[in-house]
Amino acid sequence: MADGKYADDRWEGDVNEAAVEDWKADTTTFERVRQIIDVTTEPQSAGEIADRARVSDPTARKHLAALAETGRVKTITTDAGTRYMRAPQMLAMRRIADIHREHTKDEIRQAIQDLKEERREFQEQYDVVDVDELTLELEPGDDGWQDLTRWQQIEQNLEIAQAALTLYDFDPDDSRSAAARASDGTVARERGTLGDDTGGTA
Numbered sequence: 001m002a003d004g005k006y007a008d009d010r011w012e013g014d015v016n017e018a019a020v021e022d023w024k025a026d027t028t029t030f031e032r033v034r035q036i037i038d039v040t041t042e043p044q045s046a047g048e049i050a051d052r053a054r055v056s057d058p059t060a061r062k063h064l065a066a067l068a069e070t071g072r073v074k075t076i077t078t079d080a081g082t083r084y085m086r087a088p089q090m091l092a093m094r095r096i097a098d099i100h101r102e103h104t105k106d107e108i109r110q111a112i113q114d115l116k117e118e119r120r121e122f123q124e125q126y127d128v129v130d131v132d133e134l135t136l137e138l139e140p141g142d143d144g145w146q147d148l149t150r151w152q153q154i155e156q157n158l159e160i161a162q163a164a165l166t167l168y169d170f171d172p173d174d175s176r177s178a179a180a181r182a183s184d185g186t187v188a189r190e191r192g193t194l195g196d197d198t199g200g201t202a
Contacts, residue, residue, distance in 0.1 A: 043083030
């Protein structure tokens with residue numbers, strides 16, 4: 001410290017710009033484009049992606065084209081040109097990969113059973129077959145709207161859990177073996193085993 005101030009020049013100027021410079025130093029242009037597209041849920045031009053990734057337009061287009069070929073990027077053709085965004089299925093695949101890392105096959109089966117049981121309880125409670133039928137039955141202000149929201153979450157989680165079970169033996173990621181080794185059959189089998197932020201099971 002000198003004259004009551006820090007002498008380190010790194011703290012002079014714009015802190016955000018300093019963080020960006022560190023990001024650029026620690027990543028390749030491809031990594032930055034990939035990181036930006038992974039959080040892009042609305043269509044954007046290559047130029048907008050390039051600005052956010054701190055790369056040139058041609059570089060962004062090249063990497064976006066490569067990512068589109070792998071299915072990571074969705075391209076949309078508009079009158080103003082091509083737009084890019086994260087492919088919707090990527091979020092589901094990430095959840096499936098997380099499930100594979102953290103849970104055994106038996107745990108996934110149990111989660112599917114729990115989800116189906118919870119869905120059956122809603123079907124019996126409201127005497128309806130599916131979410132759409134319940135939507136038509138409910139009146140504004142009914143308490144059942146909260147159950148409908150939960151039912152929608154159940155259907156989404158069930159779809160993910162079933163996909164995770166189907167793909168389990170084809171997952172090349174051996175990281176899930178840690179969960180398998182840690183499980184000796186005494187793992188808690190309660191709703192939320194494959195939990196998400198909304199209290200779901202997958």
